[in-house]
Structures are given as C-alpha cells and as structure tokens.
Amino acid sequence: MSVARRTGRRPGGPDTKGEILAAARVEFAERAYDGASVRGIAARAGVDPALVHHYFGTKEQLFLAAMEIPFTPSEVAAQIMSGPQPGTGERAVRTFLAIWADPVKRAPFLALLRSAMTHPGAAALLRQFARRAMLARVVARLDVPDRELRAEAAVSHLLGMALMRYVVKIEPLASASEDELVSLVGPVIQRYFDP
Amino acid sequence: MSVARRTGRRPGGPDTKGEILAAARVEFAERAYDGASVRGIAARAGVDPALVHHYFGTKEQLFLAAMEIPFTPSEVAAQIMSGPQPGTGERAVRTFLAIWADPVKRAPFLALLRSAMTHPGAAALLRQFARRAMLARVVARLDVPDRELRAEAAVSHLLGMALMRYVVKIEPLASASEDELVSLVGPVIQRYFDP
C-alpha cells in the first residue's frame, strides 16, 4: 500500500535489459559517447542508474553492446551489386540513404559517427565497419586500380553527406528528397566504380 | 626569494591571452568542445584556470574566440576559381587539402568538425562557414541548376574526406599523398561544377 515503490524487483517480466539498450542507443546517437550519461540513459529507460551498471558493467561495455549494427552487411552489399554496373553508384546512395532514413537503423550509425570524434574506441569501430562493410564486400570485386582508396573515397562522400544532412543539418541538403540525392550524387560516386 | 611563486602578476610582457587562445585551439581540436576542459586549456597554457575566465568569461565565449578562421575565404575562393573551368574540382581538392595539412590552420576546422557533433553552436558555425565560404563565393558564379545542392554535395565530400583522413584515420586514405587524392577526387568533384 505504499505509494512510492522502494527497492526490489518489480513485478511482471519486462525486458529491462532491452529497454536500457534502446535508451542507450538513443542517447548515444543524440549526444555521443561523452555527452551521454549513464544517469540519462537510466532515466530514459525508467530505471535506476545502478541497474545499468549491474547489467553492463561499465559505460564502455554498454556502448559496445549498444553498437550492434541492425542489419547484415552481406545483404546490403548484395543489393548494391545486383543490377547493371553503371547503376552501382546510384544503388549505393539509395541503399545508404534508406538505412539512414529509418531512425532505428540510423541510431547506431549516428552514435558511431558522433562518438568517433572524441572516443578512439568508437573511431576504431567506425573504421573497421567502413572496411568490412563497404570495401571488402562491394569494391573488392571491381576491377579497378587503387581499389581501397577508391572505396574509401566513396565512403567519405557518403559519410560526409550523412554528416551534413543529419548532424549539421545544412539546407537544402537536409530537406532534399532521397530521389533527388540519388540522382545527383549517384552518378558522381559511380566514377569511383568505373575504370 | 621564494622558490614557488604565489599569486600576482608575473614579470615580463608575455602574450598570455594569445597563449591561452592557442592552447584552446589545440585542446578543442583534439577533444572537441565538451571534452576540452577549461582546466586542461589553462594547464596547457601554463596558467591558472581562473585566468581563462578572467579573459574570456565563459567557456562558450572562449570557444567562439578560438574559432576565428585563419585565412580569408575570398582569397581561397579566388584561388579555386582562377584557371580553366575543367580543373576547378582538382583545385578545390588541392586547396582544401593544403589547409588541412597545416596543423595551425587545421586546428579550428578540426575543432569545429569535432564539436559540431555535440555542440549546436559549433554546428551552426560550421553550417554558416560552409555556406559563406564555399557556396556563396565559389559555386554562385557557376551556371548550373541546383547550385546550392551541388555545392553542399561537393562540401560533403571534402568534409567526409577530412573526417576519414584526420579523425577516423582509415588507411590507406590517411597516408595517401595530397597529389594522389587530388587526382583521384578532383575529377569526381568536378562533376558538381559541370552542367
């Protein structure tokens, strides 16, 4: 009959761990690693901060757990590579933008991008992801010189676009439609896939 | 005859304010706005933290003071625009990379880029700079449709390149020579300047 519940386990079988993870993704995506606080994440999950530590140990480990990427790179790569070669650039831009348009899928990437600026671990994750996802799977099968450099140049453009669109929010880029960007940027990036 | 000097003005006429500014640029560039502390900046400048507040008031104002860009956009724009039109892309990349190659010139931009991720004021500065420097001066005189969007797409690529090269430090992009990047990226960006 107490109004304010005190300590102890709470009834029902809620996936509290999952809620903490979701809250962490949002907070990390919005404020980056350093700016997000365990307290803020706990508050968003409606939970005591100590519970976060109980489940994930340290903030660092929570970050790593929250950065699980929400799709399979092989599928994405397949999607980009399927179709006529001259359309590869456009398909790459379209696929990239589609992922970033979905807030749930975008969150880990935004978090990674924001956190990479100050957190070396996040930078390492981003580096590794760029290599694995883009380079190893997409460009590896193209017969061009300087494959790696070209792949990274292409990723540079895509990441820069995400940066300007979703972080810096410069206009008209931030409000441009996906189709508009695909037809503008696609043919340009295509040059990195051509001989 | 005291070994450890206590409070009070110190002899000589050192440009302490300037040293604080320089220290601030380095710290902000390395750790971004939130990560850089007034104490850290003061320590790097060999000065008491209170002196920083004495000169600049708040951390925010210190940041603004430290972000004075170290070159004149008009000159840069002139440099990019002078020469045959088909070489505009390469000149843009070369000019951009030259600025980023100089640690002193790079510092404010790195600071801006890093801080824009979490600090809305920094994002606004970056946005405004991208507009003023690149768009208004370089692309305005080109006779292409979607001038603004094209300009921002070009800036996206350049910023993304800086991001991958100087923050994420992905290889081989981070170690590639400027010439290599100019000849690879220049012709690609050129497409944004063509009809």
Next chain:
DNA sequence: CGTAGATTTCATCATATGGTGAATATTGCT
C-alpha cells in the same frame, strides 16, 4: 511453503567540471 537466485533500488564515494570573488604582485603613468 521455503529458499536460492535474479532483479531492482538506495545511499554513498571520489573525482572532475564550470564558475566566482578576494587577494597579491607587476606595470605604466604622472
């Protein structure tokens, strides 16, 4: 039912941060 284990919160620590106001030493002007 009873108890072992899992879940959840409370209270608390040590530390770092941005910021303020008073005190002290040095310069520069007259």
Next chain:
DNA sequence: AGCAATATTCACCATATGATGAAATCTACG
C-alpha cells in the same frame, strides 16, 4: 616616488559524473 590599472593566482562552491556495495523485493523451483 606614488598610485591606479592590469595581470595573475588562491580558495572555494555547486553540480554532475562513473562507479560500488548493501539491502529489498520478486520469480522459480523443489
């Protein structure tokens, strides 16, 4: 020499942060 302005530091404050250990409540299984 004297004195006002300036430069510089010291000693604090209030607050936020990541982290820990003990206590309380609930579920599951015998």
